[in-house]
Amino acid sequence: MQAEFGAADPVTEGRPIDAASARRALVERLQADGILTDPRLRDVLSRQDRGVLMPRAYVRRSEQGSEPVVWELLDGAHPKDQAEWLELVYSGESVLVQRDGERFEGQVRGVVSGGRMTAMSTFTPYTVEVLQQMRIDAGHRFLDLGTGAGVSLALAAALTGPGRAFGVERDERMAAFAQKSLDRVGVGARVVAGDALDGHAPQAPFDRIHSGIGVPCLPSAWVDQLAPGGRLLTTLATRTPSWPGHCLVTRTTGGHVEAVLKGGPRGHRPLHGYTWLTAQHHLQQIANSPGKRRPTAFAPPPDHAYGFWLAAAYLVPGVVRHFQADTLTVVAPEENSWAVAGPGDGTVRVHGPRDVWAELDHVHGLWVRAGSPAAFHIDVPDDGAQQHVTSGTGTAALRWELPALSVTP
Structure with a gap:
């Protein structure tokens, strides 16, 4: 759920720019989008030379879903790479800086195949x-x-x-x-x-x-x-x-x-060794056979109803959303199950042994009865015991437990 960030700067679009101009354009986009409001942070961003912190960066050259992944390492000091590297470093997007835990002194510009990114900057x-x-x-x-x-x-x-x-x-x-x-x-x-x-x-x-x-x-x-x-x-x-x-x-x-x-719409990636679910391997199946159509009265809340979707992350576990789909599509990859909404015609198409649509409908009802909370409170015991989440007091409150750090996902 990552929002689109700004538009290309009309002054510099399509023309080579220097680092100072790129920095200024980044700050102006952040301000224009209403994201950057603190004047002290604005001044710091206006001075920060991101190129010193990320002198080299990887870009993906192969299509999503293709294996092995083809990367190209751009060297900001190389004349052939400078323009693309500078645009990337000041684009505001996440910048990939390390592959397979490599030594930085041994990084060599050019195309490489396979491996995974082990370090990157934040959006x-x-x-x-x-x-x-x-x-x-x-x-x-x-x-x-x-x-x-x-x-x-x-x-x-x-x-x-x-x-x-x-x-x-x-x-x-x-x-x-x-x-x-x-x-x-x-x-x-x-x-x-x-x-x-x-x-x-x-x-x-x-x-x-x-x-x-x-x-x-x-x-x-x-x-x-x-x-x-x-x-x-x-x-x-x-x-x-x-x-x-x-x-x-x-x-x-x-x-x-x-x-x-x-x-919220975005967050940091999980700690090392924590494996996220992915719907990538089911997308072609879903496109070919979306599932059995049935009527539904459940109309999920909008994306910005973050309280509901956060509760769903815990109370409808093992489910991932395909955000590029034309209509709401949620997948339980380990059960080979999914649900594809509508579009807007009071129906849903479901597939597999797990009815993820019914689960979302159930949690939505609980969320509404709890008062449609946007925020939840975490009990943090002093003795390091298991942490509990609640939307408030009373029998209608939503509640769940957070997994321990030692639990392998």
């Missing part, structure tokens, strides 16, 4: 939304988890001031690469190699903690390392990439922890 509009929600002030101690190339950390460090921002990155090669790049940018940030789930106890507590990786529940270490008055923001990931959850944790000046979960 820039989402980075901006997250940093603005963090409310970062000068002097705050900031922790970035799953730092990657360091794009978000560099922005946060420019807001906090030197020596106040720290990053944790699982991949030692990526951590070393990010540190060198951040040193060149000169924001005074520090990156350590380690497990992001452990946080960074040596520099705790932190006023602001941002996780660039999705997790199934809140790691105790993160909550423990949050200072009084602090804010922690992460994506709570399920097995479906379709309906991410945004979790904001605050610690009051008195030490009380409050955690609120909301849905």
